[in-house]
Amino acid sequence: MKLDLLYFSWVREAVGRDGEIVDVPAGVATVEDLLALLAARGEGYGVFATTERLRCAIDQTFAPLSAAIAGAREVAIFPPVTGG
Amino acid sequence: MKLDLLYFSWVREAVGRDGEIVDVPAGVATVEDLLALLAARGEGYGVFATTERLRCAIDQTFAPLSAAIAGAREVAIFPPVTGG
Amino acid sequence: MSILIGVQAADFSLATELERLEALGGGAVASFTGIVRADAADTVALELETYPAMAEQALRAIAQTATERWPLLGVTMIHRYGRLPVGARIVLVATASRHRGAAMEACAFLIDWAKTAAPFWKKEWQSDGAAQWVEPRAADDAAAAAWRAHDPK
């Protein structure tokens, strides 16, 4: 499954890019699974191991990290929001 | 004692004037006493008998009708305020 | 502390008034504007009567009370008088603070108290030329009274 990933704030800075397309392997069912996959790449991707500091949106709707990604087109990973 | 009286809203309309100077006789100690004095004039002044619907200010500060008028220069009589 | 009080027949500029508060550096500006509303179908205007010698100091005392209860950098209260057609502004209360909660709470306090502790009276004019004085609302008294018992953050 192809998935658009988007990164914001210090997640974007740590990775060094604002997003990418990933081919999600079988067995990666939730955003948490995806984060583990990304963290395993090492270097800047180590930021994805800090899951307690991360939030996500699936297809532009906030979701818990435990949410399933089946059928999703776009998953955004970011820190807690600080706007307003 | 000379006192400036001011009337507002339907008190002013009932009396037919926006104020007057009264010579307060001895024995008139409070705003309530004053209202009784005015009500006794009859006609439009009958409005001063509706004391539960009246409020007052002494020298431009809200006061209860039971407040003493000794030393006052200006007493305003009006209904409860409805601004804002 | 910057307190600006206005008792005037003329309209005011929201941009001017709010920008003055924004410039105080607080980061949070809250405002409330009251406008003449057509309550009954045939209301065409409100007439606002005031006690000119008292009105400004009464509004200033309310503003002062707000500054003692909340950490404010600025308070603006402008109350108009005279005949105001449906849609016209009657009153503006606005605050500046470093804290959004303080700015908004103080704003609510200011308008609740302005309704019960400032010498203004409203008369409703109808299209047929009839008019009646607006009766005080128990809900307004209750709103003002609630602040007396309220412990601000």
Add this chain to the structure above:
Amino acid sequence: MSILIGVQAADFSLATELERLEALGGGAVASFTGIVRADAADTVALELETYPAMAEQALRAIAQTATERWPLLGVTMIHRYGRLPVGARIVLVATASRHRGAAMEACAFLIDWAKTAAPFWKKEWQSDGAAQWVEPRAADDAAAAAWRAHDPK
């Protein structure tokens, strides 16, 4: 119900936005403006990052929730992004209602929720060129959570 949502780099006009709400005939317009504040002595600007595809619908969902909880005639939410110097406006939330309490409460709700449920991130720039991302505040989470338990009038 009139809902206006803006996610934009450009500044906005308080007069334009508030007059639009005033014109809805409700009699009560409340607003809150958030401005870049020099928190540390050497903060010179905030940089606001957003998730463009999501931001407008997130703000619209917040506005929609407000209209379900309070009797509102109009809601405006405008949130800026990009580099904003000290003193610049960041966000405006404003409401129109027939009831002043509804207008003001909904306004407080909108800004509390915008701080926790809209995809914006703040970075603080200092005069020496250093910058750090603003950490979320527990108080903001608590303010938003309080509305979930809150029973509006």
